[in-house]
Amino acid sequence: MLVLSQGDRSKGGGLPSSGGKANRNLIFLGILLSLLVSSCGENKYTQCEQIFQIARSVTENSKNVSYTNDEQPTEMKSWLKAASVMNKAANKIKALHINDSELIGYQNRLVTIYRIYSQATYDAVNARESRNIEALEAARIDANQAGEIQQSLIKEINAYCLNK
Secondary structure, three states, rough: OOOOOHHHOOOOOOOOOOOHHHHHHHHHHHHHHHHHHHHHHHHHHHHHHHHHHHHHHHHHHHOOOOOOOOOEEEOHHHHHHHHHHHHHHHHHHHHHOOOOOOHHHHHHHHHHHHHHHHHHHHHHHHHHHHOOOOOOOHHHHHHHHHHHHHHHHHHHHHHHHOOO
C-alpha cells in the first residue's frame, strides 16, 4: 500500500491536485475490492483451519486415554475423560462462526459425530458399571459407526478445504 508522508506532498510528489480525490477514491476502491476477493478464500481457509484445530485436539486428547494390552481402558475415569473431550469438541465446533454453506454442513455433521462418540462412551461406562454386556456391545457398535462416518467426513472436509 502506498503511504505518503507530508514531506512528499510538499515537494510535488504524490497524487495530482486536480482530480486527486477521485484518484484516491479509485485507488481505495481497488484496494478494497482486492482485499474483499482475497479475503473470501482466506475466510474459507481460516474456517477450515478452525475445524482442523479442534479435530486435532480431539485426536491428541483421545490418545491420552490409558489402555491395557487387550485395548480396554484401565480406568473408567479415562473413558469419562474421553467422553468429556468429545462433548467439549462438539460444543466448540458448534460455536464456530462459519459462513460457508458447505462448511456449515460439515460443521453440523461433526457435532453430531462427536455427540454420538460422547454418548456411546458414557453408555459404555454405565454398561460396564452395571455389567450389562448387551448395552456395552450396543455402545461399541455406536462408537464404531461414528468412527466410520467420521473418517469419511474428514476425507470430504479435507477435499473441500484443500480445493482452492
